[in-house]
Amino acid sequence: MFCKNCGTEFSDDVKICPSCGAKVEEEVAVEQPVIQAAVEEPAAPLKLSIKALVGFIVSLVGILILALPCGAAGAILSGLGLAETQSKKAKGLGFAIAGIILAVVDIVFGFYNIIATLL
Numbered sequence: 379m380f381c382k383n384c385g386t387e388f389s390d391d392v393k394i395c396p397s398c399g400a401k402v403e404e405e406v407a408v409e410q411p412v413i414q415a416a417v418e419e420p421a422a423p424l425k426l427s428i429k430a431l432v433g434f435i436v437s438l439v440g441i442l443i444l445a446l447p448c449g450a451a452g453a454i455l456s457g458l459g460l461a462e463t464q465s466k467k468a469k470g471l472g473f474a475i476a477g478i479i480l481a482v483v484d485i486v487f488g489f490y491n492i493i494a495t496l497l
């Protein structure tokens with residue numbers, strides 16, 4: 379460090395300047411408050427994809443009633459949900475895949491019913 383009076387350089391443990399005799403003031407270490415980097419991640423990784431869940435439910439409903447319209451809607455929603463789980467790392471991949479499988483079953487079942495009705 380340097381003497382504030384004369385500018386002579388000396389070691390840190392010296393209390394009195396060897397050159398001019400001025401009392402060396404200890405530098406008060408002003409502690410900067412550590413600003414916590416409270417930056418939240420933009421994409422919440424554990425958020426459940428609502429589209430995947432709704433797609434699954436709609437497809438499930440299609441198994442019971444209204445096979446074709448629910449199958450179509452379920453396939454779209456599950457597909458969007460599947461994309462969401464991949465792009466935003468949202469939860470619900472299982473729901474999305476199950477929703478798509480059920481939607482396919484709905485559509486096949488729906489078409490089968492129509493054909494069976496016509497024949």
Ligand SMILES: [Zn+2]
Nearest residue numbers: 381384395398
């Ligand atoms: Zn000095």
